Amino acid sequence: MVLYMKNYLFVFSALLVVSLAGTLSAQTGSTTAAPTDPQIAMIAVTADSVDIDAGKLAAEKSSNPKVKEFAQMMVRDHTSVNKKATALVKKLNVTPEESDTSRSLKSDGDKNLEKLRGLSGAEFDKAYIDNEVTYHESVIGAVTNTLIPNTKNAELKKLLQSAGPIFNSHLTHAKEVQSSLK
Amino acid sequence: MIANILRALQQPEYVHVLINPLPVYGQACGLIALFIAICQRSRRATIVALAIVLLSTAAAWPVYMYGEKAYDGVLSMADADGQAWLAAHRARAENLIWLFYAVAALSAVALIAPIKWQRSSPPLAIAVLVLGVISLGAGGYIAYAGGKIRHREFRNEPPPKQSAGATQISSNGVASAQVTIETLKYSPETIEIKKGDTVKWTNNDLAPHTVTSQAGDTFNSGSIDPDSSWSYTFSQPGTFPYYCTFHPEMKGTVSVK
Numbered sequence: 001m002v003l004y005m006k007n008y009l010f011v012f013s014a015l016l017v018v019s020l021a022g023t024l025s026a027q028t029g030s031t032t033a034a035p036t037d038p039q040i041a042m043i044a045v046t047a048d049s050v051d052i053d054a055g056k057l058a059a060e061k062s063s064n065p066k067v068k069e070f071a072q073m074m075v076r077d078h079t080s081v082n083k084k085a086t087a088l089v090k091k092l093n094v095t096p097e098e099s100d101t102s103r104s105l106k107s108d109g110d111k112n113l114e115k116l117r118g119l120s121g122a123e124f125d126k127a128y129i130d131n132e133v134t135y136h137e138s139v140i141g142a143v144t145n146t147l148i149p150n151t152k153n154a155e156l157k158k159l160l161q162s163a164g165p166i167f168n169s170h171l172t173h174a175k176e177v178q179s180s181l182k
Numbered sequence: 183m184i185a186n187i188l189r190a191l192q193q194p195e196y197v198h199v200l201i202n203p204l205p206v207y208g209q210a211c212g213l214i215a216l217f218i219a220i221c222q223r224s225r226r227a228t229i230v231a232l233a234i235v236l237l238s239t240a241a242a243w244p245v246y247m248y249g250e251k252a253y254d255g256v257l258s259m260a261d262a263d264g265q266a267w268l269a270a271h272r273a274r275a276e277n278l279i280w281l282f283y284a285v286a287a288l289s290a291v292a293l294i295a296p297i298k299w300q301r302s303s304p305p306l307a308i309a310v311l312v313l314g315v316i317s318l319g320a321g322g323y324i325a326y327a328g329g330k331i332r333h334r335e336f337r338n339e340p341p342p343k344q345s346a347g348a349t350q351i352s353s354n355g356v357a358s359a360q361v362t363i364e365t366l367k368y369s370p371e372t373i374e375i376k377k378g379d380t381v382k383w384t385n386n387d388l389a390p391h392t393v394t395s396q397a398g399d400t401f402n403s404g405s406i407d408p409d410s411s412w413s414y415t416f417s418q419p420g421t422f423p424y425y426c427t428f429h430p431e432m433k434g435t436v437s438v439k
Contacts (some may be wrong), residue, residue, distance in 0.1 A: 077389040165365040
């Protein structure tokens with residue numbers, strides 16, 4: 001009888017531990033809310049588009065050759081990355097899905113455009129390049145720390161990984177242009 | 183942390199690096215012990231030394247096996263020079279690994295034979311010592327190339343010439359060389375060709391790039407879109423450094439003999 005009691009106790013406590021662990025992991029899962037692949041695709045495409053729009057404006061408005069050249073590079077490279085991303089999304093049959101991150105990227109981008117439209121000359125150049133430096137820094141951070149680790153699809157992951165060196169090169173260029181403006 | 187260690191143990195390249203000192207340093211310690219045992223004329227000490235040599239040289243087998251398993255993964259991680267060192271590392275290992283097996287077999291014989299024929303102990307021990315020293319040299323030669331695959335800081339000389347991969351001989355006997363553009367790099371960065379050869383650049387990157395000669399206007403590809411390629415035939419000997427006008431930090435060289 002005593003032996004039976006011990007066995008019951010053991011089984012009961014084991015069940016308790018398992019169910020506790022289950023609840024804990026379910027909770028952590030819901031609080032972090034990792035982006036899904038369709039959301040990641042949308043974030044990547046939006047991040048690219050925001051930079052293309054700013055680049056187009058700067059290529060048109062700036063009269064500084066260095067800023068112009070940089071803006072042209074942004075339009076050229078990000079358009080190309082976006083083309084690749086769109087083709088991949090089509091191939092994988094994924095419908096990009098909006099998320100809080102993609103929405104805030106878009107609204108921040110729109111705000112920046114609006115601000116840039118009101119500026120001109122050296123003020124415009126400085127505002128554009130300063131924003132490009134911080135923008136690329138935050139995009140690189142998001143791609144390496146959030147997007148790549150959460151991407152499930154191997155091809156999408158590879159695309160993000162090969163975009164890394166390009167964004168890093170943009171950041172280096174942006175910083176060079178930034179220091180030339182001072 | 184334990185979970186991470188367990189995960190690392192699933193990676194063949196990790197296990198390879200973890201155990202590859204055994205056949206070299208493990209064996210070296212065994213051989214020193216064997217030398218002392220021979221000088222002391224002690225059969226007991228010889229047995230201990232031979233056992234160390236046997237175990238450490240037999241470890242060459244898992245080292246080799248995990249190395250072969252890791253090959254593809256490491257190849258994809260290494261840069262162009264690293265890939266050349268990796269190819270040399272593998273070729274050296276495949277040609278010389280038998281030496282370690284021979285030392286292991288000979289030390290097994292040296293452990294067992296003297297049980298029946300006592301007088302065979304000293305000559306067999308000396309034979310193990312000699313063959314062991316040779317296999318140590320081979321181990322150093324293999325490891326020398328291995329250490330340079332991922333450690334740029336150890337590369338004090340140009341990488342070994344790759345026998346296959348970079349250049350292909352087409353049917354009409356003209357060597358045509360391939361350069362791929364990936365993650366803002368020309369790979370290989372330096373390519374050696376003969377006069378009259380054609381080099382083909384293929385853009386596997388996400389962004390468009392150019393292949394533009396540094397000096398004058400010898401050649402200029404204009405924009406090469408992703409998944410496109412551009413070829414140029416070099417009719418004059420010389421060294422031609424080139425770069426990407428879109429990303430000037432990208433640099434390469436064609437050397438025409």
